Amino acid sequence: MPQIRDLTAELEKLAPLSYQEDYDNAGLIVGNPAEEVTGVLISLDVTEDVVEEARRKNCSLIIAHHPIIFKGLKKLNGKNYVERTIIRAIQYNIAIYAIHTNLDHVGSGVNRMIAERLGLENLKILAPKKQLLKKLTFFTPISHSQVILDALFNAGAGQIGEYKHCSFRIEGTGTFLPGKEAKPVIGTPGSLEEVNEHRIEVMFPSHLENAVLGALRKTHPYEEIAYYLHLLENENQEVGSGAIGELPSALPVQDFLQLLKIKMNASVVKYTEPASVTIKKVAVCGGAGSFLLSHAKSAKADVFVTADYKYHEFFDAENKIMICDIGHYESEVFTKDLLYNYLSGIFSNFALCLSDVNTNPVKYFV
Template sequence: MTQLKDFIRELEALAPPIYQENYDNSGLIVGDPGMEVQGVLFALDSTEAVVDEAIQRGCNVVVAHHPIVFKGLKRLTGRTYIERTVIKAIKHDVAIYAIHTNLDNVANGVNWMIARRLGLQNLRVLAPKRQQLMKLTFFVPVDDTEKVLDAVFAAGAGQIGDYSRCSFRLTGTGAFRPGEGANPTIGERGEDEEVQENRVEVMLPIYLEKPVIQALRKAHPYEEVSFYINTLENENQEIGSGAVGDLPEPITTAEFLVMLKKNMHTPVIKHTAPVHDTVRRIAVCGGAGSFLLPNALAAGADAFVTADFKYHEFFDADNKILICDIGHYESEVYTKEVLCHYLSEKFGNFALCLSEVNTNPVRYFT
């Protein structure tokens, strides 16, 4: 039996909740974490129609990119579409889980999906975030160093880009005197002791602080483990907003716009005047991405693919970059395929379905 909490654990391994923006409301919105999962419906939005679809298809979990509840609900009377959706989900025991800006901010999330649909290579985060990394420093007897390092590495520390088991160590002398209530591994109560120890430093993402410290304490031979941990100002190159990469070969601006329209299945592209005859480096951001225009320019992008640009914001291209607004829904609708593919590799004992409901509130008259 797979419980909803098991399912959530895998989703949060893909996109840890700590990476969501402070205005967001990702996570379990409706439902009991202990409920048995019978089927999962993936959607961009968790609207009433999507909950109806889940019921009809025998799914008791909806995983949506956009949270149906952004702000606190003061009443549930069915007055708004939000209230009606929540009421219907509760009535029919359908759980709703949102995985929003935390999925935006991780590699292999929303922006990687767009980049891959466009065939971009050499992908990297467009605007890496600071204060998402920590440094753990601990002291351990020389002979126990490898055993303790194995434990903290297994908990997720020591990963820097494509390099694993990264650490720094320096050998010195540790000095201490066990008190009368101590139970020392080395030394005697009331006696000064000196031990050859390694000072070890490893980096870890902030969301792994608790399991890494637990692993350190469990593997360390000492009764009292000496360590300290600091938040780093370094940019985490794997966490942040947007993505940027290169087309395999330069193509004309006209060819790029045709390809973009086709690959993202958008009926219309709002764009600025072409700047260059050809484009190759492309920046992308699912959803509203105008705040990343300076980053796209700094990255040397020829074009910036995103959504929700306002009229006056198009002027900010300043004849330096091609801005392509493909629509909010169009830029993120394939997120449900990313999630379904990821979870299908983890679970095979219940149905995983892609929503067929078009939740786009925008219509185009052509």
């Protein structure tokens, strides 16, 4: 049987923990990474009922989108649902893992699920994030350049959008004087050496730093490797908040609202006055997305689909865009299917279950 750490490692390939917001608490919240997994229950939230469901279904791990703990707990007395849920999970030896804003921020995450359900095409990140990329610059004998580059590419470096194996190199002369205790691959201690070298530069996502540097050290011939790293201000076009795409063909506003209600299984859609008679370009953000309205406007979206809009925030549409609030639960509940499909393609030797518990605390009278 796989251990908890085996599943979490795969989840963190999908959505690295470094992509979460500072306020978030994604990751393993309860449990021992070395414990074997008897089954996995996938849920949007973790409540007492969800823990009970996991116990009934013999699932020793709950994977949820929303963390049960956002702030530090000083006591576990069972005075609220958070404390009671944690206590019950520990009593039943059920681990809890959250994959939250890090899953929001990847191109294959929460917002893609919304986009796919609405049939959007030409999908892009609405607000790409900065400072998630690094550049590695190093120097090597020309004879070893390709071997090192191949190792770096295998470690995840050198990909820019749809382009792989991206690098830059320039030829020059490297000089060094080995000390008495040095064991140089080229040259002898005490003698000044000149070597035809390549200066090579590659970009990579910051969370892959250990793997990339490990590949460099493993394949580089020198005893002491000359290299340096830069944190880049570049936007990572594959990581960020929200998404924007286009419907296959423009729809009248009422037809779009009906599509939205049906596809997202929404009981109610709150919306502002449309800015146009048809909808073609659609921006989306699962959960509370009002902070992205300016990005949706700048991208010339006809509509912004999200949740948790406050009354006065609706005025910010200013007749330039239609805002549609479908509800927090409704915008993210299909994340369960995303995680199920992802994990079922990797693990086949234990049960993966979708939670049957409706954790939406909001009820509608329609």
